[in-house]
Amino acid sequence: MAQRDLGEYLARISQNKVNRRSFLAASGLVGTSAFLAACSSSGSSGGASAAPAASAAPAASAAPAGDIEDSLFMYNWSEYINPDNIETYKAEFGVNTFQYDIFSNNEELIAKLQGGASGYDIAAPTAEYVPGMVEEGFLAKLDLSRIPNQKYIDPAFLGLDWDPTNEYQLPKDFGTTGILYREKLTGKPVESWRELYDLTLGEFSGKTVFVDSMGDVFVMPLKMLGYSLNSVDKAELEEARKILLDLAPHILSLDSDTYQVKLSSEEAALCLGWTGPLLELRANPDTADTAYSVPTEGSLFWLDTWVMMADAPHPNASYAWLDYIHRPEIQALETEYNGYATPSSEARKLVSQELLDDPAIFPPESVMPLLEGAVDTSGNNQRLDIWAEFKQKIGS
Amino acid sequence: MQSGTTRTGAGSDGLGGRIRSALLTFVLILPAGAWYLVLLVAPLVIITIFSFGVRAKNGGYAPAFVLDNYGAILGDLDKAAPFTTSLSMAIAGTIGCLLVGLPLAYFIATRGGSRKGLFILLLVIPFWTSFLIRTYSWLIVLGPENLGGFVGDVIGDDSFRILGTPLAVLIGLVYGYLPLMVFPLYVTLERMDRTLVEASKDLGASRWATFRQVTLPIALPGLITGSILVFIPMMGEYVIPQILGYGRIYLVGNALVTDFLEARNWPAGSAKAVVLIAVMMFTVTFYTWFVNRGRRGREVSVL
Numbered sequence: 001m002a003q004r005d006l007g008e009y010l011a012r013i014s015q016n017k018v019n020r021r022s023f024l025a026a027s028g029l030v031g032t033s034a035f036l037a038a039c040s041s042s043g044s045s046g047g048a049s050a051a052p053a054a055s056a057a058p059a060a061s062a063a064p065a066g067d068i069e070d071s072l073f074m075y076n077w078s079e080y081i082n083p084d085n086i087e088t089y090k091a092e093f094g095v096n097t098f099q100y101d102i103f104s105n106n107e108e109l110i111a112k113l114q115g116g117a118s119g120y121d122i123a124a125p126t127a128e129y130v131p132g133m134v135e136e137g138f139l140a141k142l143d144l145s146r147i148p149n150q151k152y153i154d155p156a157f158l159g160l161d162w163d164p165t166n167e168y169q170l171p172k173d174f175g176t177t178g179i180l181y182r183e184k185l186t187g188k189p190v191e192s193w194r195e196l197y198d199l200t201l202g203e204f205s206g207k208t209v210f211v212d213s214m215g216d217v218f219v220m221p222l223k224m225l226g227y228s229l230n231s232v233d234k235a236e237l238e239e240a241r242k243i244l245l246d247l248a249p250h251i252l253s254l255d256s257d258t259y260q261v262k263l264s265s266e267e268a269a270l271c272l273g274w275t276g277p278l279l280e281l282r283a284n285p286d287t288a289d290t291a292y293s294v295p296t297e298g299s300l301f302w303l304d305t306w307v308m309m310a311d312a313p314h315p316n317a318s319y320a321w322l323d324y325i326h327r328p329e330i331q332a333l334e335t336e337y338n339g340y341a342t343p344s345s346e347a348r349k350l351v352s353q354e355l356l357d358d359p360a361i362f363p364p365e366s367v368m369p370l371l372e373g374a375v376d377t378s379g380n381n382q383r384l385d386i387w388a389e390f391k392q393k394i395g396s
Numbered sequence: 397m398q399s400g401t402t403r404t405g406a407g408s409d410g411l412g413g414r415i416r417s418a419l420l421t422f423v424l425i426l427p428a429g430a431w432y433l434v435l436l437v438a439p440l441v442i443i444t445i446f447s448f449g450v451r452a453k454n455g456g457y458a459p460a461f462v463l464d465n466y467g468a469i470l471g472d473l474d475k476a477a478p479f480t481t482s483l484s485m486a487i488a489g490t491i492g493c494l495l496v497g498l499p500l501a502y503f504i505a506t507r508g509g510s511r512k513g514l515f516i517l518l519l520v521i522p523f524w525t526s527f528l529i530r531t532y533s534w535l536i537v538l539g540p541e542n543l544g545g546f547v548g549d550v551i552g553d554d555s556f557r558i559l560g561t562p563l564a565v566l567i568g569l570v571y572g573y574l575p576l577m578v579f580p581l582y583v584t585l586e587r588m589d590r591t592l593v594e595a596s597k598d599l600g601a602s603r604w605a606t607f608r609q610v611t612l613p614i615a616l617p618g619l620i621t622g623s624i625l626v627f628i629p630m631m632g633e634y635v636i637p638q639i640l641g642y643g644r645i646y647l648v649g650n651a652l653v654t655d656f657l658e659a660r661n662w663p664a665g666s667a668k669a670v671v672l673i674a675v676m677m678f679t680v681t682f683y684t685w686f687v688n689r690g691r692r693g694r695e696v697s698v699l
Contacts, residue, residue, distance in 0.1 A: 107657060114456070132454035206555075212643055214658050253560060254643030267540060379451060384659050388651065392477055395560060395644035 069314040071097035072321060075109060075123040077304070078102045080173075082337035085330055093320045113138045121312040122321065127162045127303040128376045130169050139168045140308040146319040149326035152346035157303060160373055169305035170322055173340035175275055176363050176371065177216045177300040180259075184289040185269040192296045193224040196270060197247065205250040208270040209262050212254040214387045215374055216300065217244070220272055223297045230375040234382065241386045248393035263290060275360040279339055292360040298370025301363065303343070335361070440673075446666035455660025465667030479675060482648040485562065485637075486630035489569035493577040493626045494619070496570060501581035501618075502611075505588070516582070519575050531568055531639050538564055538640070560642035568636040573629060577622035584618030585611075620687055624680055631676055648672050 072095050081100070090098055101120070103109045106129045114136070125133060133139050144150055150170060157171040181190045186204070190196055197220070200208040210217050219229045221240035231237060252268050253259075260277035262268040264287045281290040306325070308318050324330060331347030335355060341362045342348060348356065355361050363371060377383055447465055452458035469475055504515045522530060538544050538558040548556035558564050588611070596606040612619075634649030643650075648668065655665030 107660070110455075135454060212638075214654075251644075252642060255638075258639075261535075265540070376454075378455060378659050379453070379661075384654070384661070387658070388646075388654060389474065391643070391650070391654070392474070392646045394646070395642070 067316060068093050068095065068320050069317045070095055071099070071314055072317045073099040073101070073119055073121045073314070074321075075101045075103060075112075075120045077124060078104070080124065080304075080338055082333050084337075085325070085333055088330075089321060089324050092324070093317065095317050095320075118309075118311050119313060120309050121314045121318040122306055122308050124172055124304050124306060126374075127160070127169065127171075127305050128374045130162050130305060130307065132376065133307065134163075134168050138307075138310060140310045140312060140315070141167050142170065142308060142322075143319070147323045147326065149323050149328075152326060152328055152331075152344040154343050154345040156368070157343040160303075161375060162373065163305075169307050170326070171343035172304045172306050172325075173334070173338065174301055174303045174343055175340050175361075176294045177219055177272070177274060177302075178292055178294045178359075180263060180271040180273050180275075180278065180281075180290060180292050182263060182266065182269050182287070182289055183291045185266060189291065189293060190270060191293045193220045194297070196220065196272065196295070197224060197243065199270060200247055200250050204269050206252050207268050208247075208251055208272075209253045209255055209259045209268045210251055210272045211259065211274065212256045214383065215377070216274075217272065217387070217390070218383065219300045220295075223295065223299060226297070229298075229300050229372050230377055232377060232380045232383070237382050237386060241389070244386060244390045245393055248390055249395065251394050254391065254394055263287070275339075278360045294359055294363045294367045294371070296367065296370075298367060298372060300374055301371040303373060304340075443666040443669050446663050447670050449663040449666075451659075451661040451663060455662075457662040457666075460663075465664050466671070468664065469668060469671055478646055478648045478651040479671065481646065482631050482633075482672075483675065483679070485565060485569065485633075485645070485647060486627050488566055489573065489630045490577075490623050490627045492566060492570040493574055494623065497574055497577035497581055497622065498615070498619070500574075501578045501585055504578075505582050505585035506590070512586075519578060523575065527572065528635065528639075531572065531636055534564075534568055534571065534640055535559065538567065559640060560644050562641070562645055564640040565637050565645050568640040569630050569633065572636060573626040576625040576629075580618040580621040580625065581615060582618070584615050588614050616687065620684060623683065627680070627683075628676055631672065 086098055086100070089095065103112070106126050109123060109125055110129060110133065113133070130139070144166070147170065153171055157174070158166050163169050179190050179193075179196050183189065185207075186199070190199065196208070218240065221243035222229045222231055222236065224243065225236070225239055227233070227236045227240075231240075253262060255262065256273075259268070259271050259273050260281055263271055263277075264281060264284070275292055278290065278292050281287045306322055308315070308322070312318050325334070326344060328344060328346040328350055331342045331344045332350035335342045335347070335351050339355075339361060342351070348362075446457050448461050448463070449457050450460040450462060450464075469479075504512055508515050536542060540548075540557065540559075544556065544558040547558070548554060558567075592610050592614070593606055596610045601609065632649050632652075633647060634653060637643070637645040637647050637650060652665050652668055652672075655661050655668060659665075
C-alpha cells in the first residue's frame with residue numbers, strides 16, 4: 001500500500017506537469033526557480049539565457065514584408081498546445097523551426113523579459129500581467145487586420161480592463177477558480193462559497209485545503225460578501241479579513257502542488273482550487289466522485305492570452321500563427337487537448353457535448369455573468385498583511 | 397636543504413623576489429577572493445541596498461531611501477512572529493540533531509572498527525537522492541495511513557496527526573540536516589586519543605565525568621561547527637514547513653517567498669533577509685561565545 005503511494009508521489013513529482021494551473025503557486029521548486037530566474041536575470045547576463053534561440057534565427061529583414069519566415073519562437077506554459085496543431089501549422093506555412101520554450105509561472109516570463117531576453121516571437125501570459133508588460137514596452141501592438149479569425153472570439157472577452165482596446169493580446173484559453181470536493185464524503189454538491197465556509201467551520205473542520213495563492217484565496221470571502229474579488233476597499237477587505245481568520249484554524253493545509261493527493265487520500269474533502277488535477281482524479285475509479293463547482297456567488301476567471309513581442313524576429317510567422325490558432329476547428333482541437341475552455345464562440349460549436357457540459361472546463365451559463373477577471377492587486381499592502389496574518393493563523 | 401634554498405632565494409632576490417611572491421600570493425588568492433566577492437559580498441550589498449528601496453509599480457525594486465521596510469518588521473510584533481517561530485524551530489532542530497548526531501558519531505568513531513567506511517557511506521547515500529523526494533517520502537511515513545495513524549490508534553485518538561504539526565517539521569529538519577552535524581563530530585571524535593579516556597577511568601572518574609570532562613571538550617570544536625552548519629540553513633528553511641508542515645507553520649523562509657513571489661515586493665523581502673542575517677549573526681556569535689566561555693581559564697587550571 002505504502003509502496004504504491006510512494007510510486008504515485010514519485011510519478012507525480014517526476015512528471016512535474018505544471019499544466020497551467022498548478023502555477024501561481026509559490027511552490028517550492030517552481031517558486032525557487034522563478035526567484036532564482038528573477039535574480040539572475042536582473043543582472044546583465046539574463047538575456048543570455050534566451051540568446052541561443054535568438055542567434056539561431058535568420059535575419060528577419062532578409063524576407064520581404066508579408067513573406068512568412070521559416071521559424072517561430074514561442075514562450076509558453078508546458079503542454080499547452082496540441083502537438084498536432086503545431087505539426088499542421090509547420091506544414092501549411094513552411095515553418096521548419098518551431099521552438100517551444102516553457103515557463104512555469106508568469107513571474108518567470110516577466111523576469112526573463114526584464115532581464116533583457118530577446119528572440120521570442122510570441123508568449124502566453126495571463127491577462128492581468130499584460131498591462132505591466134505593455135508599460136515595460138515588451139509587447140507589439142497587434143494589427144488585427146492580419147488576424148481575420150479573431151472575429152470568432154466571444155465579445156465577452158473583448159475590451160476588458162487589462163486591454164480595453166484589444167490591441168496587445170488575443171484571448172487564448174480561460175478557466176475558473178472554484179471548489180473541488182469529494183462528493184462521497186460531503187454527501188451533497190457544494191455549490192457556493194457560503195456552503196464551503198459553513199462546512200469548513202463545522203462538519204469538515206480540518207478537512208479543507210486552500211491553494212497557496214493570495215489572489216485565489218481572496219476570491220472566497222470577497223465574493224461571499226458580494227464584493228468585487230479585486231476589491232482594495234479598506235472596509236471590504238477588513239470584512240474579508242474576519243472571514244479568513246475565522247477559517248484559518250479549520251484549514252488542513254495551504255497547498256498548491258499536492259492538493260490532489262490530499263483529496264484522493266480523503267485526508268481532505270474540500271478544496272478551494274483549480275481544475276488542473278480534476279481530470280486525473282475523475283479518471284481513477286477510487287476518486288471518480290471528485291466534483292468541481294463554480295460557486296454561485298461568482299468567482300474568478302483567468303484568461304491566458306497570446307501576445308507578440310515588440311522585437312519579435314519573425315512577425316509574419318507570428319501573425320500566421322495567431323490567425324491559424326483562432327480557426328474554429330483548430331481552437332476546438334486545442335480545448336480537446338488541454339482541457340481548458342476556448343474563448344472562441346465559433347469553436348465552441350465544434351467541441352464535444354461532454355466537454356461543454358463539464359463545469360470544470362466551460363463554466364455554466366448561469367455563472368458566466370458573475371465571473372470576474374483578476375486585476376494585479378499584489379501591490380496592495382492591506383491585502384498582503386491580511387494574507388500574512390491568515391497564513392500565520394492556519395491550523396492554530 | 398629545501399628550506400635553505402627557499403630562504404636564500406628570497407633573500408638574494410630582494411625586492412624582485414618579494415614582488416614575485418606577492419604576485420604569486422595574489423594569483424593564488426584570486427579565485428577564492430573573486431568567488432567570495434562576487435557570490436557572497438556582492439549579493440549581500442545588493443539586498444542591503446534593495447532593503448531601503450520601494451516596490452516598483454509593476455513589482456520588483458525601485459530605488460529610494462526609506463526605512464519603512466524595516467519599520468514594518470520591527471514595529472509590529474505580529475510581523476516578527478515568523479522570526480521567532482523560525483528561531484525556535486531552528487534551535488529545537490539543532491538540539492534534535494545534536495541528540496541524535498552525537499551518539500551516532502561517537503558510535504561510528506569509537507565502535508565502528510573496520511566498518512567505519514560503511515557506516516559513513518550509509519549516512520551519505522540518502523544525499524544522492526533529491527532533497528525534495530526525501531521530504532515527500534516522509535509524507536508517507538508520517539501519514540495517516542502509517543505512523544501518524546498508528547500512534548493515533550495506540551493512544552486511542554482518531555484526530556491525532558503528525559503531518560501539519562511542528563513535530564513533523566522538526567522530524568523533517570533533523571532528518572534533512574543530520575549528516576551536517578554528524579560529520580564534523582565524527583572527525584573530531586575519530587581523532588580523539590582513546591588513552592585519555594582510559595587515563596580518566598584509571599584516575600577514578602565515572603563514565604559521566606569522563607564524558608563531560610574529557611570527551612565533550614575534545615568534541616567541542618566539531619560540535620560548534622556542526623551546530624552552526626545545521627542551524628543556519630534551518631533558519632531559512634522553506635520546503636519542509638511547506639510540505640510536512642502543510643503550510644501551517646509559517647517561517648521566515650515562507651514569508652520571504654510571499655514577499656518576493658506573491659507581492660513581488662523585493663525591498664520588503666530584502667529587509668526581512670537582512671534582519672534574518674542579523675538574527676543569525678547574533679545567535680551564532682552568542683552561541684560560540686557561550687560554549688567557549690571560560691574555556692581558556694579551565695585549560696590553564698588543568699595545567
